[in-house]
Amino acid sequence: MTDLNIFLTEESIDGADDGPLAGKTVAVKDNISTKGVRTTCGSKMLEEYVPPYDATVVSRLKEAGATIVGKTNMDEFGMGTTTETSAYGPTLNPLDEDRVPGGSSGGSAAAVAAGDADLALGSDTGGSIRCPAAFCGVVGIKPTYGLVSRYGLVAYANSLEQIGPIASSVEAAAALLDVISGKDPHDATTREKPDVTYADAATGDVEGLTIGVPTELVSGADDGVVEQFHDALSELEAQGATVEEVTLPSVEHAVQAYYVIAMSEASSNLARFDGVRYGISGGYEGNWNKAYARSREAGFGDEVKRRILLGTYALSAGYHDRYYKKAQDAREWIKQDFNAAFESVDVLASPTMPTPPFKLGESLSDPLQMYLADANTVPVNLANLPALSVPAGETDGLPVGLQLIGPAFGEEVIIRAGSALA
Amino acid sequence: MSDTVVDADEVRHIADLARIDLDDEEVELFARQFGDILDYFGALDEVPEVEQEADLVNVMRPDEVHDGLTQAEALQNAPETEDGYFKGPRVS
Numbered sequence: 001m002t003d004l005n006i007f008l009t010e011e012s013i014d015g016a017d018d019g020p021l022a023g024k025t026v027a028v029k030d031n032i033s034t035k036g037v038r039t040t041c042g043s044k045m046l047e048e049y050v051p052p053y054d055a056t057v058v059s060r061l062k063e064a065g066a067t068i069v070g071k072t073n074m075d076e077f078g079m080g081t082t083t084e085t086s087a088y089g090p091t092l093n094p095l096d097e098d099r100v101p102g103g104s105s106g107g108s109a110a111a112v113a114a115g116d117a118d119l120a121l122g123s124d125t126g127g128s129i130r131c132p133a134a135f136c137g138v139v140g141i142k143p144t145y146g147l148v149s150r151y152g153l154v155a156y157a158n159s160l161e162q163i164g165p166i167a168s169s170v171e172a173a174a175a176l177l178d179v180i181s182g183k184d185p186h187d188a189t190t191r192e193k194p195d196v197t198y199a200d201a202a203t204g205d206v207e208g209l210t211i212g213v214p215t216e217l218v219s220g221a222d223d224g225v226v227e228q229f230h231d232a233l234s235e236l237e238a239q240g241a242t243v244e245e246v247t248l249p250s251v252e253h254a255v256q257a258y259y260v261i262a263m264s265e266a267s268s269n270l271a272r273f274d275g276v277r278y279g280i281s282g283g284y285e286g287n288w289n290k291a292y293a294r295s296r297e298a299g300f301g302d303e304v305k306r307r308i309l310l311g312t313y314a315l316s317a318g319y320h321d322r323y324y325k326k327a328q329d330a331r332e333w334i335k336q337d338f339n340a341a342f343e344s345v346d347v348l349a350s351p352t353m354p355t356p357p358f359k360l361g362e363s364l365s366d367p368l369q370m371y372l373a374d375a376n377t378v379p380v381n382l383a384n385l386p387a388l389s390v391p392a393g394e395t396d397g398l399p400v401g402l403q404l405i406g407p408a409f410g411e412e413v414i415i416r417a418g419s420a421l422a
Numbered sequence: 423m424s425d426t427v428v429d430a431d432e433v434r435h436i437a438d439l440a441r442i443d444l445d446d447e448e449v450e451l452f453a454r455q456f457g458d459i460l461d462y463f464g465a466l467d468e469v470p471e472v473e474q475e476a477d478l479v480n481v482m483r484p485d486e487v488h489d490g491l492t493q494a495e496a497l498q499n500a501p502e503t504e505d506g507y508f509k510g511p512r513v514s
Binding site for chain 2: 297327
């Protein structure tokens with residue numbers, strides 16, 4: 001294993017003797033429960049937490065014959081864009097150790113990029129699979145909401161998050177998606193998987209495909225990123241795809257809506273960490289509320305506190321209509337905008353991240369700037385759509401990712417388009 | 423500068439609601455940051471009211487008994503237990 005602080009727990013968990021993933025190693029993000037193996041969510045609060053059951057995706061990995069090689073570092077409870085908010089220190093980017101791997105599934109993407117695992121699982125609430133995939137030069141898929149079970153995923157913002165695959169090729173990521181997707185009686189939001197084999201969709205054939213480019217998702221990106229993005233589009237055009245501009249006016253409000261909704265859900269979800277049922281207990285004096293508040297002060301890092309407090313604020317009396325209700329309106333508007341776009345195009349394309357990977361420490365001091373980096377990924381989660389990030393060249397020696405967005409349960413088409421590039 | 427003023431007392435009040443103690447440095451830091459962040463969220467005012475299409479349907483299934491966690495498994499991560507129960511601090 002490389003020394004990039006990729007794994008929080010190294011462990012060999014053997015799967016079945018045979019299956020579609022036999023002989024493959026998989027790294028699993030540390031917010032996905034593994035029976036008997038410590039699962040910290042990158043937090044001090046869960047330093048000693050050992051789940052008594054497996055997440056559905058973990059059971060499916062085992063049944064498919066995969067060997068799980070460890071639990072990967074992540075932003076604390078999935079809250080971050082760089083894997084620097086982990087209580088266990090940042091993961092380094094295998095392509096440039098002075099830079100972040102992206103987040104929050106930074107450990108998982110780095111594990112694949114460094115060759116420490118063939119495949120990895122991440123979770124994506126606002127881009128947490130696609131961002132590190134882009135920053136580490138690998139492939140990541142955020143599935144349609146409801147395609148992959150969230151049972152056993154430690155919740156941060158339930159209405160937005162999905163577990164998804166990270167791999168070094170689109171075909172390998174699609175094969176992992178085949179294993180983990182489909183209905184699960186433990187998660188009522190799951191649906192039957194469409195009757196397709198995703199790995200077979202990675203044909204690399206884009207002849208006749210119409211790719212829409214939302215102008216709003218290109219205008220804010222760095223020049224070097226935009227240049228690589230256009231080169232990749234030209235490559236797809238050369239292979240027979242048609243590229244046309246589209247407009248999604250609603251996405252200008254996506255970052256605001258995303259953070260209001262995610263923080264509101266977080267403030268509720270993280271109430272369970274009270275030092276009584278889970279979490280560290282300092283054995284503090286005082287009544288229930290005081291002991292609870294001190295346990296949470298000691299157990300949570302700054303970014304988690306920031307989001308819980310802002311979420312509490314957004315839901316509190318007098319502010320609910322101003323922030324939360326408006327964010328829900330924005331979410332619906334974004335869904336309608338995407339639906340309208342998919343009436344004329346097959347997939348949408350944008351840069352995954354507006355910049356190349358940040359230097360370590362560069363973005364920690366200004367949370368708002370960090371939130372703005374998610375501008376291209378969060379609209380997808382608000383609309384519950386599938387999206388994929390594929391490597392699209394380099395700028396100044398650093399990787400650029402191209403994002404392909406599909407209609408709901410249209411994973412097949414983004415896999416087909418993405419496989420023409422990686 | 424931000425138009426939304428969040429002072430230290432307000433941060434303490436929210437922290438109280440959220441059951442998170444903060445030290446003075448954190449209160450100062452958050453008071454400064456929250457103004458900017460909430461100003462930014464304020465741009466949601468420009469969002470038009472949008473007709474929500476209700477695409478939700480109830481999913482029903484028969485109520486069947488399945489195996490669940492044992493009591494010991496459910497308690498295994500609790501810092502303190504007594505007689506098969508979670509043990510918490512006093513209520514008041």
